[in-house]
Amino acid sequence: MTETFLRTIGISKSFPGVQALNNVSIEFFPGEVLSIVGTNGAGKTTFMNVLGGIVQADKGEIYIEGKLVEINNPLDAEKYGIAFVHQETSLFPYMSIIDNMCISSFPNRIGFIDYKLAKERCESTLRRLGCNFNPRAKIQDLCPGDQQIVEIARALLGEHRLIIFDEPTSSLSIREKTRLFEVIKSLKKEGISIIFITHLLHEIFEVADRLIAFRNGEIAGGGIIENITYKDVISLMIGEKETDSFFGHRTLKVVGDPALEVESLSRRGVLDNINFTLHKGEVLGIWGLLGSGRTELARALVGLDPIDKGRIKINQNGTIKAIRHRDAKKWIGIITENRRKDGLLLPMSVKTNISLASLRKLISRVWPLIDTKLETELSKKLVNRLDIKITSLERQVATLSGGNQQKVILAKWLLRNPLIYIMDEPTRGLSVEARSEVDRIIGELVDSGAAILIISSDIDELMNVSGRYLVMRRGRIVAEFQAEASKSDLIAAAAGDSHKEVC
């Protein structure tokens, strides 16, 4: 085989609470398309960020053409000829296509930009991608697919040796996609190394030469595409053994009356005709890839995001009634994805955080002020019940560990005691112990008759707690599975089977 262009040896990287990459060694050959797959959180993106200089590895070496190099920032990566097409476009919306494409390498004469030359370069690159936009158009006037094209064109503009495509097709039309694949093939002929990341597995078989699967931050396996089947890819991604849920009772549980009914909920461009029912005493797991609309669904249900269409019905003392969308928060407690951003009042005390959603209940009978004694008492009870490890209720939540912070959020909703809970990534970034405790609390809640909708990127965890699954893709519910479903069922449904893929 030809000489390697880039080689990584033993790359490791940890974030607080997570070992994102562990001892990853990969070789990249010129003129080859290497596809990297893995479930959410497998470490793909972190690895790419290491190569792109966005994140620095804790350990490990990177060699380019045999020479040890350090990539400390995106400029270094650019210097070594590494280009990165990001999953989410990182363009400047108010600037023109030319400005965006040339921002890091404007052709200039004594500091003045040579716009004529820049325009020529941009036009020829765009033509190569089969587009004839006016390069002077502003990014904000382009549709998301076209923006993605500009992002790709930017990577093609320079003299790059390795181009990383992180889910480049997510907002492209079929025509643009085919065109992109052709461009990738021609880049290959020019001897450029290409890394292609996608969740849509059939695309791999269209463009890739070689495949590497990541699992839990490690390389799970891989090989030349010709020798790999669709099934192999899935089993590499999720591991050999189909671990079944060990909370067996979840599957046996008889569910109660409907607690929440959602009818044709839609939000333009985000959610498309969502229908489902959630029962009392049931944990409904929502599985989908990043960007499939799962978080958006959660936010829309509780009224944090607007909806265009649809009805939400909630069980109120035995009868199921449609509610006004903005009142949804009265019945639904939501644990959001990012607890630091929108879950906690970080500089405030544990007590303040716990009582935050239930202040109306805590108003004293004597005068219209908060009964602080009652507040302390109830908070203390919850702290004990959830085993939050603190010495004082006045402790600031910012100083707590992730697990304890998450429990404070749980305590906040437990005090409010809604019928329905929506939990978006309830165990993200938590230690193993904290995870199992959160799972235990979820179990207790369900046993007490609460209805829980849970979203998690960690399929093992999702399968541990859920009794039924909905699979989302591109803002739609594409499949429903009962507790017996296997991991590969879920993953295949979320990734989209190549035969059923609607074009």
Added chain:
Amino acid sequence: MVFKNNNSKNEKGEMVRKKERLANVSITKKDKVRIFGQEGNPIGTRRVANMRVVSYLPFIFVIALFIILGLFIPHFLTIRNISNILLQATPLGLMAIGISVVLIGGGIDLSIPSLMGLSGVFGAIFMKNGGNPFLVALIMLAVCILGGCINGFAVGYLKMVPFIVTFSMMTVAMGAALWITKGVSMGVPRVFIDTILAKIWGIPVVVIALIILTAVATLLMRKSLYGRWLYAVGVNVEASRVAGIPVKRVIFSTYVISGLFAGLAAIVITARLGAGAATIGREGVILDVISSAVVGGVSILGGMGNALGAVIGAIIITLISNIMNLSHVSYYLTLVVKGFIVIAIVAINSFRMK
């Protein structure tokens, strides 16, 4: 699954040991790590500080100031003199309560003094034309509350930037006041002055009112539903929304309240000066108002401080102004000094919280 976890744990243990061996390289590298939007991002953590001790500082400072001044200036620590100082500090104290509400809620209101000025002008005009002083006092309040409503609507519901909105309102109110009066101050009737400046047992009624309002505002901030909402919104709007707090209404109300206190300040100051004038809301006053709050421990980042602190801050600022005035320091130099005091305190706060 359980197996896997144990494994990864062991590996982690090994990792740590390996890391220790490679200590030099890995630690320096780790320090350089920048994570965008990842878990470890300390959003808001710099505001974590020991609030307890800090909240007593203004108290200690004001008492120390009184004692020192008492030692150097004869008859300083007499009830008469102290109530005089408090009377002087009352308009500023009222405005400080108003701005502390807005600041705790995460906003800022620059229009307070100019609304006060406009309100004073309106009051003087109505009284000159024979309006009942008590009715006129209500009109004066209404003018400021209306201004506050506009501010609150723009910031809370239209999501406009508070700085720009209230800065524009400041210009509008001051411009209107100057335009109406052509820059001349207009006298108010004796009865109005006498009523407002009446004394009970030698203490001005307005000072007593200030003390009561401070106590009530501080208690409500601490213990009422609204107060809790206020702090929550000031600390984190998103988290408040998730918790079901009516964020828009809370933000709107903070500006209405600051308008109300601007109106109260207008009544007191018009009585004290015996005239309504556009110039009472001049630029230097907003500096005093913000200084009072900041000196009193209210954070300009929101979610921290209380009304009592702000009022104590107002007393401190009044004392400083007085001392400099008595020492024949130029008014302009006073502005320079007060400006630096604010910068210094904000700087100390941000260093302390790092």
